[in-house]
Amino acid sequence: MSIRPLVILPDSKLRMTSEPIKEVTGEICRLADDMLETMYHAPGIGLAAIQIGMPVRMVTMDVSKSEDERQPMVLINPEIVWASEEKRVYEEGCLSIPEYYEEVERPDRVRFRYMNLQGETIEQDADGLLATCVQHEIDHLNGVLFIDYLSRLKRDRLRLSFPHHVDHFDPAEDDACSGKRLEAKHGSGPSLDGTVVLLDAIQVVGPE
Ligand SMILES: [Zn+2]
Numbered sequence: 001m002s003i004r005p006l007v008i009l010p011d012s013k014l015r016m017t018s019e020p021i022k023e024v025t026g027e028i029c030r031l032a033d034d035m036l037e038t039m040y041h042a043p044g045i046g047l048a049a050i051q052i053g054m055p056v057r058m059v060t061m062d063v064s065k066s067e068d069e070r071q072p073m074v075l076i077n078p079e080i081v082w083a084s085e086e087k088r089v090y091e092e093g094c095l096s097i098p099e100y101y102e103e104v105e106r107p108d109r110v111r112f113r114y115m116n117l118q119g120e121t122i123e124q125d126a127d128g129l130l131a132t133c134v135q136h137e138i139d140h141l142n143g144v145l146f147i148d149y150l151s152r153l154k155r156d157r158l159r160l161s162f163p164h165h166v167d168h169f170d171p172a173e174d175d176a177c178s179g180k181r182l183e184a185k186h187g188s189g190p191s192l193d194g195t196v197v198l199l200d201a202i203q204v205v206g207p208e
Pocket residue numbers: 093094095096136140199200
């Protein structure tokens with residue numbers, strides 16, 4: 001196993017559509033090992049293969065709260081097969097977009113299907129953090145980043161940090177009136193045990 005370098009915005013690989021995996025080979029198993037090690041090292045709770053430069057449809061995740069009780073998941077060719085009408089807002093981050101966190105609204109609950117490393121097809125229901133994480137990671141396989149869901153105002157601010165590489169598609173709405181600010185959210189909103197957890201990254205919020 002080895003820790004691989006992360007692909008960071010504005011690398012255009014992040015906009016690629018990843019290819020389905022036809023069979024679980026030794027190479028795929030080694031890639032899964034490297035992804036898990038890279039994810040834990042970051043640290044993060046989810047990683048898509050393209051984030052280490054491999055354009056194949058594989059995701060690793062672990063949303064367990066404790067390092068002692070790791071629950072690694074390896075998802076091959078994952079897809080969302082059902083999503084709830086109800087939405088939930090989580091503050092998301094991404095290992096490929098360092099130091100940037102913003103609220104994203106997604107379906108609250110989903111059912112997803114994937115193949116595991118044994119070649120079995122699994123269908124699983126998810127809510128909460130797992131639901132958000134799996135949606136965020138599957139987006140990566142389609143070249144979609146969480147910043148694509150943000151308002152124009154917020155993306156304009158992000159563009160100051162990552163010039164020329166923020167635009168993917170243009171949301172029609174601009175919520176300039178919402179007045180939301182990242183700084184205002186510390187200590188509130190979804191959190192686990194004082195940690196603001198976000199995808200794929202985990203940020204520990206210290207005293208301000
Ligand atoms: Zn991400």
